[in-house]
Amino acid sequence: MQERLDELKSLLGQVQDLNAAAAVLEWDQETYMPDGAAEARAHQVATLRKLAHEFFTADEVGTLLEALAPETQALDPVSTEASLVRVTRRDYDKALKVPASLVAEMAEAVARGKQTWRKARAENTYATFAPHLERLIALNVQKAEALGYEDRIYDALLDQYEEGMKTATVETVFTDLRAQLVPIVQAIAESTPPDASFLHQPFDTQKQWDFGMGVLKDVGYDFDRGRQDISTHPFTTSFSITDVRVTTRVNEQFLPSALSSTLHECGHGLYEQGIDLALERTPLADGTSLGMHESQSRMWENLVGLSRPFWQHYYPQLQAVFPDQLGGVSLETFYRGINNVTPGLIRVESDEVTYNLHIMLRFELEQAMVEGRVQVAELPDLWNAKMEEYLGLRPETDAEGVLQDIHWSLGAIGYFPTYSLGNLMSVQLFDQAQQDLPDLENQIASGQFAGLLGWLQTNIHQYGRKLQALEILQRVTGQGLDAGPWLAYIRQKYGAIYNEF
């Protein structure tokens, strides 16, 4: 068995190396690459990804997995060996189920779809994008059929991003969440908003950058195994457990932008840096799902970074950096200002209260499309109607409505709900951390984050992909997915800020 395991690890190591190299090239493309290199870079990344796919789907890998499955049966399922064989087998089966012709068709449809979407959004012409979306939905249906599913066709698509999660589970949780959240948002919309005007003035970008770097260091992001750079769209990427990089953006005219993006990506980065080094160069060396990943980014961005204790510690420092802008703004005013809730049309600009409504809308529509209950032509009207129902706002153009996100043009169906799953899980997990670490709030208020980070590493990060998201949730909290804790957190926090509800 050991010999076969070593051989498998060597084959998978090669695949990891190729994918890591592609990730380095993509990181470089977003940070430092000169503009003129785009075409050559596209060739290079395509070659690396193609070879990684070929090597991963080789018969050799299948034969080894076949032989190793019974041999590792008796092992502890959380052992590296058993996990490696089990998880790789799932990946392998999925990779083989989708025919190369469909992968190629999808790639072509995405290339065209993305280009058309950009133009359609800029020119507000949904009709030009519609046929592309139609094709992308049809290809996703084909893909779902190829991947197979037991209950709902959407299960197969969701499983690509959130392994082990079922459509029915998400639906139940979201229905409950929506029913309770819409009235909260309505109540907030009718309340007097806190003053947030002081956040909109010039803040020196270098000083913002330096402050963010200090916070990254403080919370435990390891700069010996990572770095932060600037990019248009912030992201986290990982080339190995020892090289996990984040990017951020800095908005001179709006203070919260840089720090929230830094803490968000930091949360992703801490997850990747916290994976057991024994899993290096294997497919286990990754976050277990997009939802669990997002639970980490949102925990640091919102539950920590928008909390009163966090700013009890940092606000005096921030005031010292920006005395002209913040010298006359009290901690309480600052705290309320950064937690200002304003229902808006655009998902990526939305606050932590309204965000999930944007997601639910997309989840309902994309699910209905793959199930054939909604046609692409009906989409703009349905979108607008739901926006009005959930957020009390109606987009005036499709550009600020159905055309606003890139995801569908990339053929990514089943991706959106993971954002909300992350939000919900972040509170379920944070509640447990607070129970296990009764002193946590005080620690944060004195700038001590090692307790929380250690708890996350022990309970979540170290496992990589050994455990699925719902397994982690169950082990850590004793519960399944539940919107209750998130709703309770929102009610408590925003009830205090908006006295009216």
Add this chain to the structure above:
Amino acid sequence: MQERLDELKSLLGQVQDLNAAAAVLEWDQETYMPDGAAEARAHQVATLRKLAHEFFTADEVGTLLEALAPETQALDPVSTEASLVRVTRRDYDKALKVPASLVAEMAEAVARGKQTWRKARAENTYATFAPHLERLIALNVQKAEALGYEDRIYDALLDQYEEGMKTATVETVFTDLRAQLVPIVQAIAESTPPDASFLHQPFDTQKQWDFGMGVLKDVGYDFDRGRQDISTHPFTTSFSITDVRVTTRVNEQFLPSALSSTLHECGHGLYEQGIDLALERTPLADGTSLGMHESQSRMWENLVGLSRPFWQHYYPQLQAVFPDQLGGVSLETFYRGINNVTPGLIRVESDEVTYNLHIMLRFELEQAMVEGRVQVAELPDLWNAKMEEYLGLRPETDAEGVLQDIHWSLGAIGYFPTYSLGNLMSVQLFDQAQQDLPDLENQIASGQFAGLLGWLQTNIHQYGRKLQALEILQRVTGQGLDAGPWLAYIRQKYGAIYNEF
């Protein structure tokens, strides 16, 4: 034929992509990679280089080359098609001649050799490095025998870096050069050196960087297809003709360091950026030899960047940037100061006059070692004796003598002479450029570099590897390799600075 050519290009394109990806990873390693990532990165680069080698040496490539050789025979030898088949065939034959076992042995010897060399240099213990050097020489002899040669064993090694060049040619040229250069250096060493003390004082590093960036733009380095970063050891790398990057270093206490390294790497970079875009993603998209590459870097660094016309244009700007340090230093004093010649023990710190003597010494010793005329144990004494003979200096320690360079520890034998070949060719080519562009000196004196760059692109850069270095030299100057022009340039320039000879 077209179909086979397309197939060959597609196979070679994949190899280029893999090597380009490895180069991106290596660039990242020297510029931005966090320290903790070293081991993972080594795996990644090794995988990419191994796959590139495997794909390049595939039977398929050989079969296509076999079929295409007669088919492209009738074409213009400088056509892309004929060149591609001819040059790839040479690379392919060489790659197949060296057995994989020898490649692996060499890689292991280099890994150990490099590590031991670092320690030996730090601790000044040649004896610990000697057995490693012995092994590296023995493996180089095996490699040379595997590659094959007609006249001299060293030909096979030299040919790896300077294709088409013969040991006998280098020997003849170097013998002539040495005979004339030693007395020049002696005369200079006995003269009164110009004042260079003003170069050694604090110069703000950001201002030095900005000045260098301005010069890069002025001379025509294309930032849409390249960029400059900081690294410990400056280098140039290329991931495609549209992505050629340079690095530099900035020494706060010594002004010439940054600008000379910027102009040196810029010369390499302009060469790579000037290659015909039709050669993209083929093995032809590279400089034709290390010597020709060095001719470009040394031309910009020395013939342009240390010339009087260049500083007639730039010195007032530099004085404006550093008024405190240079306000009271005249152009003539500055020009003489940066052209100060001081024989020293260390090659990488040497000036353009003494540099070639450092190279000749190494060439003679490494050649004698592979021919079995000199034993590794005799090396330190021989080194020191030659240093005394050529430069009038005797190293007190092996660390500043035979142990100073990394090259031999990397198993690179046949590499050193290309530095001097570059110096000699740079003047042969520049003389021709001056004949073809009678106004060149005035252009440089007014900060106009398009004339020179266009001439280099037309006569050298565009060809990539279509023509070998000696073919280019012959076509452009009508001459073979010749030390005469370089000696004449040195006599004229330094005769004026050092009135005594």
